[in-house]
Amino acid sequence: MRRIILILTVGVTAVVVTAVGGAQTPTEVPFPSPTVVQFFVSTETVTNAGELSNLFPRGSTVVFRAFAGQTKTGKVLTADDTRYFYVTVPGQPNLKLTYKPVSKKVLPAWNWTATWTIPADYPLGLVGFKVLLRTKGPAQFGSFVQVPVGSSQLTVTKA
Amino acid sequence: MRRLLLLLGVVAALGAVAAPAFAQVPEKLKVFLYVDTVAGTRPVGVKPRAIGCSQSNTWKRGEQVVFRAWGSEAETGAILSSENVKYAYVKIPGQPNLKLNWGSHGAATNKVWFWANAWIIPADYPLGALTARIVFKTESNTFGFYDHEMTINPTAAKKR
Numbered sequence: 001m002r003r004i005i006l007i008l009t010v011g012v013t014a015v016v017v018t019a020v021g022g023a024q025t026p027t028e029v030p031f032p033s034p035t036v037v038q039f040f041v042s043t044e045t046v047t048n049a050g051e052l053s054n055l056f057p058r059g060s061t062v063v064f065r066a067f068a069g070q071t072k073t074g075k076v077l078t079a080d081d082t083r084y085f086y087v088t089v090p091g092q093p094n095l096k097l098t099y100k101p102v103s104k105k106v107l108p109a110w111n112w113t114a115t116w117t118i119p120a121d122y123p124l125g126l127v128g129f130k131v132l133l134r135t136k137g138p139a140q141f142g143s144f145v146q147v148p149v150g151s152s153q154l155t156v157t158k159a
Numbered sequence: 160m161r162r163l164l165l166l167l168g169v170v171a172a173l174g175a176v177a178a179p180a181f182a183q184v185p186e187k188l189k190v191f192l193y194v195d196t197v198a199g200t201r202p203v204g205v206k207p208r209a210i211g212c213s214q215s216n217t218w219k220r221g222e223q224v225v226f227r228a229w230g231s232e233a234e235t236g237a238i239l240s241s242e243n244v245k246y247a248y249v250k251i252p253g254q255p256n257l258k259l260n261w262g263s264h265g266a267a268t269n270k271v272w273f274w275a276n277a278w279i280i281p282a283d284y285p286l287g288a289l290t291a292r293i294v295f296k297t298e299s300n301t302f303g304f305y306d307h308e309m310t311i312n313p314t315a316a317k318k319r
Binding site: 147148 | 184185186188189191192193195196197210211213214215216217227229230231233234235236238264265269272273290304305306310
């Protein structure tokens with residue numbers, strides 16, 4: 001009987017410890033996720049002059065630059081691979097990313113770009129844009145969201 | 160002769176790692192990286208920017224540049240962390256390598272994880288364009304590279 005109680009006690013303790021250890025700390029945002037399943041996607045926003053920025057006044061143009069690579073093979077995404085690859089901006093039509101291989105020999109090669117001219121009446125503040133892709137053939141997906149730090153996310157300011 | 164060849168080999172290898180550009184951009188990568196730079200709130204001798212942690216790649220001498228990075232191993236899809244990375248650093252021309260550290264950032268209610276470190280631009284740092292190369296080496300001996308292009312302008316207005 002003692003043995004059974006001991007075994008039960010050990011078993012219950014193990015379950016409790018596993019549950020606590022596996023639980024996510026409630027105050028932490030799960031970023032980045034522990035694994036990239038199918039495609040790693042990276043995106044940055046730059047001005048027409050190519051300057052990295054997240055602060056854009058109404059009426060200015062945001063240039064989205066992106067690249068993506070396939071998990072397992074490491075292959076960098078090209079136009080031949082994609083069914084769609086676009087930027088979604090709240091309240092705006094989707095912005096298709098256009099493939100144009102860059103001649104500059106640096107990494108990453110920002111082969112994909114899209115531009116968005118911010119409407120004069122677009123709401124001021126943070127813009128929670130996302131970038132989504134799907135491959136041709138057997139469907140594989142990838143997405144990009146901004147690092148969840150408000151002061152470095154795309155923000156529309158007064159003109 | 161052997162020693163000379165060895166020395167030349169070492170120099171060539173170091174040059175290849177330090178070079179800001181690739182002979183050809185690879186079609187496959189072993190490690191994928193996201194990198195950006197944001198304005199640190201503790202510049203030296205110059206005014207901090209109006210919004211700390213805002214993104215930029217155009218800087219003035221004395222400003223604090225914070226490099227942020229995250230990424231994944233292509234083969235496994237695993238996110239790069241202190242569990243699977245041997246070392247990570249930023250190579251800035253003319254500066255000691257800047258080690259990147261894995262850690263949580265942000266307010267207690269909104270913590271996110273990435274690799275980061277800050278660099279104060281020296282008052283005599285050459286003006287103009289530069290490429291900072293971010294290097295990751297994983298425990299499985301794969302490398303990740305990222306060339307972050309920046310511009311350095313003359314010193315900003317003095318802090319009052």
